[in-house]
Amino acid sequence: MTATSDSRTATLYRMVMPDHLCPYGLKAKDLLEREGYEVRDEPLESPEETEAFKKKHGVESTPQVFISGQRIGGYEALRKHLGHKLKDADETSYTPVIALFSLALAISLAICWLAFGTVFTRELLPKFVAASMCLLALQKLQDVETFSTMFLNYDLLARRWVRYGYLYPFGEGVAGVLMLAAVLNWISVPIALFIGTVGAVSVFKAVYIDKRELKCACVGGHSKVPLGLVSLTENLMMIAMGCWMILT
The missing domain is CATH 3.40.30.10 (Glutaredoxin)
Incomplete structure (x- = not known):
């Protein structure tokens, strides 16, 4: 005993x-x-x-x-x-992405409920994309210097014009906020289409053509998320959102 x-x-x-x-x-x-x-x-x-x-x-x-x-x-x-898993500083993790998109969904549901009295509206998806853009921009804006450095590893335009890496988070944030409010489409749509298209092409080339294994800068400069589907999805979402705003 x-x-x-x-x-x-x-x-x-x-x-x-x-x-x-x-x-x-x-x-x-x-x-x-x-x-x-x-x-x-x-x-x-x-x-x-x-x-x-x-x-x-x-x-x-x-x-x-x-x-x-x-x-x-x-x-x-x-x-x-005690048998608990230890965190590896270099370990790949999708936790930041899951947390970010889950919060974006919650925000978009709340906005739709407040604005339309229901979450079952076609506005839910656009609000979700816009909220995601805002949160993704926020992650990058916490440390623009580190983000821009990671961004240079794969973005085609940033490699030719380094300052683009510093401007990208602001462009994404401005477009996201304007799209969330559904105002000034003549500003938000071109920004979203431009940075989304350049980003999608850059990621596709780096991952699927050059077969490079890089960390994604999509959720900030300290991300352990691998470059690939998540970053490509981010850019495709911006393109889709820009097209949606044009068509509606």
Whole structure:
């Protein structure tokens, strides 16, 4: 009984100071408790106490977790010990795209409900595309410099005129907002058709002709989304939206 009880007890050393409460220490404590461990919380309440602890145990950082007398390590080491998947910094992920398009759909549903009293309207798809363009532009505008650098890896026009990579997010954002409001089509439609067509041709050439494996800049300069279907879809959506606005 005692051995079993000890095996489900963890000791956690973490920084708890007036000017710094270690976030990874809180995460480690929460994870241990969710996994059914009784946590013996040992706060390190001063820089001197923290340095003394690190020197004693030969570690370079805190928090540090001990289970059954064995040092497990910090938060990431604890996740690994408990069988949780660790995030690879270079791992391909579609999470940003799924989150973005899900939010765009929710926004378009809300707009249609407010404007038309129903979500079952032909305006839902155009609003969804316009909302997606706005959110995609927002992702790029958070770090235009990094986006433009990634963009140069495959965009044909940006390679000839580097400044285009800086202008692209603003053009996408302006077109998206105007299309969402259904105003000034003479501005939004040409922008959407132009950047959508250039983008689609560039992506198609890079992925399907040159067979290059690149990261997509569609959701910002720090994206781990592979260049391909998602980026091609983004550009085709803009083309389709431009055509829709012309026809209607």
